[in-house]
Amino acid sequence: MSDSDYQIKQLRSTLSKMEIALSTVEECIVWTDRQGRIKWCNAALERFFDKTRLLLLGNSLVDKLPLLIDGKLLSANLHPVTIALETRKSGKECYEFEKSKQFIILEIAWSFVEITSDLTETDDSASSVLVLRDVTQQREAKRRLEEVNKGLEQQVAKRTQELSEANTKLQMEAEQLQKLLTELQQTQAQLIHTEKMSSLGQLVAGIAHEINNPVNFISGNLAYLQEYICDLLNFVKLYQKYYPNPVLEIEKVANKIDIEFLQTDFPKILRSMEMGTERITQIVLSLRNFSRMDEAEIKAVDIHEGIDSTLLILQHRLKLTAESSEIKVIRDYNQLPLVECYTGQLNQVFMNILANAIDAIEELNAKWTYQEIKNHSSQITIRTSVVDSQWVEVVIADNGTGIPEAIQQHIFNPFFTTKPVGKGTGMGMAISYKIITKNHGGKLTCFSVPGKGTQFTIQIPTKIIREDDNP
Template sequence: MSKILVVEDDSATRLLLKRDLQLEGYEVAVAKNGEEGLEKALNLRPALILCDWMMPLMDGVEVCRRLKATPDLASTFFILLTARDSVADRVQGLDAGADDFVSKPIESNELLARVRAGLRVYQYQQQLSETNQQLSQTLQELQQTQAQLVQSEKMSSLGQMVAGIAHAINNPIAFISGNLAHTRNSIADLLNLIHLYQRHYHNPVSEIQLALENIDWEFLSEDLPKSLELMSSGANRIRDLVVKLKSFSRLDEAEIKQVDIHEGIDNTLLLLEHRLSKNSSDNLSTNDSLILDSGLPILDDSESSLQTSNFNDGTNPKSNYDAKIKVIKEYGYLPIVECYPAQLNQVFFNILNNAIDYLEEENGEAPTPSIWIRTRLLDGNWVEIAIANNGSGMTPNIIQQIFNPFFTTKPVGKGTGLGLAIAYSIVVDKHKGLLECRSSKGEGTEFLIKIPTHQQV
């Protein structure tokens, strides 16, 4: 049953209009002046309004103008009742937003015909609006699906590439590591044999004496074991990198499993280490590390190139590793979490990669470009991972769109606008969790990831 509002200051006309409309089966409300009419329109949300033009305090044209300026009522079909028939009057009414006119004195059949026509137009508009909303929703779903397909393909390719590289490196490094132990023992035997010759043959022939001087025997006998140890440490480091690369790709594991969240974060940082440092890590020894400060107890991986220190006074130990972006890990206690680890690693990768992009774009405007990673357990059943940076922050308008597919603030060719949209889908849709962005200009940006410790499959 369609709702109709009659706004008329003449009581006789008001009652007559109400009776005729009710006999046609409409739900009718009445108002005796413009202000009352606006108030009832806001409360009732009628499909059609019949409003007298000439009324005290607020005439019908002003009622129409205010009604059409209200978004929730703009689609209401508005008919002005008037004895005015000049072109100028009709133009004034149309400019105010009136949809139709009924001349006074009112002829009942004409009125009802115009009401029926107006209600048809209103219903068509409502159907069109619903269709537009459905199309908009469908378009958004298609964009999300497209984003997921593109990103899934990208990450699948990345995972396969990482796994392939890890497999290709694993075989030769295993050969090197296995033979280094034999080489170390063989060289130790040879050195021992030479020392025995020196001990029992004090006066070697001049040719041997000259050869010992040319090779700097004293230095060689001390340096050769050290060199072997360094090669062994380097091989162990490469083997550790291979393990972490395989762990990041997780192609050979079940889609959902129980994992250590901190391990996933550390493995992701490992892949981004080249972007965090000023110098290439290829020439670093095993003792070189990215300095990571922490104020909370954390898991420590002594062999990882991304290590953690605990310096509450704000100072760092001396290191020949020159960090471009400082990473501060504040790991709290987390239990083993049931999740989709490969996809969760994508979330960490996308958010950290974006943070690095923005800190790099600001060209050192921040005193010390830094990223904080904090973890904690919430209420026993949820875990929270916070990833923050001290960049310049974002405006509220950007924050509202940050998770929309294909939205990006990066220059053309620098970003697709898929990373955060996919991260949101993985956290919210896949893990039934929450992903929030908190930021303000000049205050940096923080992403909060919250997921349950157990998934309802």
Template sequence: MFLSRDNLSASSANRVEYYEKVHNNLVERTKQLKRANHELAHQIAERQRVEEALRQAEQKYRSIFENAVEGIFQTTPEGYYLACNPALARIYGYESADALLKNLTNIGQQLYTDPNRRQEFIEQLYTCDVVSDFESQVYRKDGSIIWISENARAVRAEDGTLLYYEGFVTDITQRKLAEEASQRAEAQLRAKAEQLKQTLTKLQQTQAQLIHNEKMCNLGQLVAGVAHEINNPVNFVCGNLIPATQYVDDLLDLLRLYVKHYPQPEPEIQARAEAIDLEFLVEDFPKTLSSMQLGADRIRQIVQSLRSFSRIDESQMTQVDIHKGIDSTLLIINNRLKPKGDNPGIAVVKEYGELPPIKGYAGLLNQVFMNLLCNAVDALEDCPPTLCAQTDTDVEEHYKPIKGNSSSNNQAYSLKNCSGTPMWRHGCIGVSDRETRASASSPTPASACTQETDIVSMFSPRESPKVIRICTELLESDARDGKVTEPRVVIRIIDNGSGMQEEVRSQIFHPFFTTKPVGKGTGLGLSISYQIVVEKHGGQLQCISVPNQGTEFRIEIPIQL
């Protein structure tokens, strides 16, 4: 390509051709070099532009990384940080990201208040590769506790190998505090709403009770007025029956003397005697007066019961005869106990113990007896006859006496009735008082107050299988749960109806709770009875009921409040 001694021997033509060829090669080579140089310059410029773009992008993302509000991190599965931004350091209370990386070397043990949260975090990432809104409590550098929310993802190599975790952290402490404050406020509002609801219920209950008490007071005044108005003419009748009976006896004696001394009266007198059937009149007239006396006495008894029951408005405690109050109530509801058509009626068995007078409100206690007895009557009226009907054998088993002394709350007591009283009838069953003893057990309602009395003999096939039993007894003072209880009287009112389910029994003393149809019950009777016994007299009112085994209401009242 260059001149040499070997080329000098060539001809001039060859030299010219050679130089031209060399020149052309030089020109072509120069062009190639220029093009290569231009392309190189273009590549250098492009590379510079790419590097600038990369620098700007790096600067941009570095700015985002450094100035982000959320804490950004990269951590290893083993639990230490690969990288973090200043925001994360600030959230955790460190001066800088380098300080955090240097000091926080075990995330699970040093960061989370519950170390198990780190394991849960890793398990979720292992399963889903992504975790969102993972809330935890963590320690700051100064030991204070804050709430954070983490969002992260698992970064893997092309072959699926886990490299590290990356994500961001948000401090949600203020939000949590606000939520807790909101929950507290909501709880307070609910408590106030519940308090208002209870207050409203109490006001409704008080209003209903005031109305009920007003009605009972008006009823008491009405009954007392009616009893007073009836009592006056009844006393007049009763007062005149005694001399009228004496007058009749005197007249009949005089008539007998006339017959004795004038055995053959005038024909007119003889005809008149036969017309009026004098012999029957002489025999029946004293019986008529005796029946009138019995009827008048019955009216006086009813009037006395009405006057006793009408003591609703008494404001002062007095000495109360429990048995007298029960008998007065039974007399008033006697019409509901009698047989009517196919209804065989309801039998009442009274097993009275020897009770002293107690200090209390007679009218209010009568109201309790009325509510409980009417409740028992309602239960028996609604009870299908097949559930109450029993053969003599069933009744004997139902009321068989309990031998020996069983105990309730480790206390045994005696139940004594008056002895020597002849059998009488109440409702539609014969009842007798005999001196008996029963254990202090508190069995199912059907067997409560069982006594060694021939109750079976009081039944007959024509009498009612529906029975209300009323037992009274005196409990002497004893110790319960380390406390000495005062002497108290116990009244049990037991029916052999169908009983009630536990969900019903547990609510029967709640105001306005009733299982009766609309218009038949207000749901206040048992609630008011509970208040009278517990609040007014410091006693107890309990309900014992088992489905298909009857119901017992047990009243305990201290003798002296």
């Protein structure tokens, strides 16, 4: 046997083995000549067309396998076999095909093949190889998965809407309580003005008791609301874990609502509402501060935390509105030791001073044009420092309207206010002065330049001197 005959024998043996192997493949494999006629196919293609290989060989694959895209018949020049032979490139695409009066989805991969062997029987060296796979079931499974995802999305949207409505209801109740609190402050000022201090103490105590009931109701509901939101956020995280690549529609909605921001901001909102209910209680108690400061527990605290919590409650007033520019808060904090103080009372001082600073800036903006507001950077600066080993200092400065020199000496007097009737009772700074000077043994001073701004300086000792500390 010559070497050539031996090589041919080996080649035929190899081809026979390949034939057996390819006959077990589920995908349809077809080999065409340069004219797109079927030269060879595996058993899967025979089963697909329900015809023997002898009946398939020599047929044009374009004619034998008419393909559609979106229900429209594909032209011959766009058929995968034509693309493979003309472009001499590989590719893969999904097409529709009508089989047994039903449309199926075929995933077709094609490649250009060029054979330059002396063992070939013809000189037809250019050919194409196509692999056909029925992906109808996979597409159907994907469609059902999309329906499930859509259903889950709707459930999440519904639950989010319910939580939003519950949150709105709580906010409305909080606003009603705030309105009631304002009315109580006005009543307090009138009673003090008519020298009914003793009656005022009893009145405030009774009303504070009545306000505590709805405040407790809100606090209790906030706990459930927090639980519901945590469950919902955990559900969303679980969904993202098992479906990290959602369908396009879900991804668009997630980007639109900024789902990552919601996941981080929801807990902050709940915390601010919790702080708000706590502050309502503190504000009710502070109504009696000017006439009789209740004894409270003295604690060593970080003053910065009190300032930051107050700024958080006032955050809505710092944002840009139609009437006022955004107010920038500059925190120039230095390291401070823990300070012994009446925490609630000191926070009330921060609230009064910061609220007045915001009012002064808004009043100045009301006098300016839009361009002047745009050119003017509204800001509040808060500086903290250590005076010495026994004292700390907090400076709160704004660039608002400022206080005329003629009335600066009256700002700490009870009932003195420059605000319209119904907006201020004239008790805020008087109570603040008493909290700092009498309750904490500190100093509260004011320096202001009309048209430039106002600066309040608070100095308090790091330790309150108690009566039992005296020798």
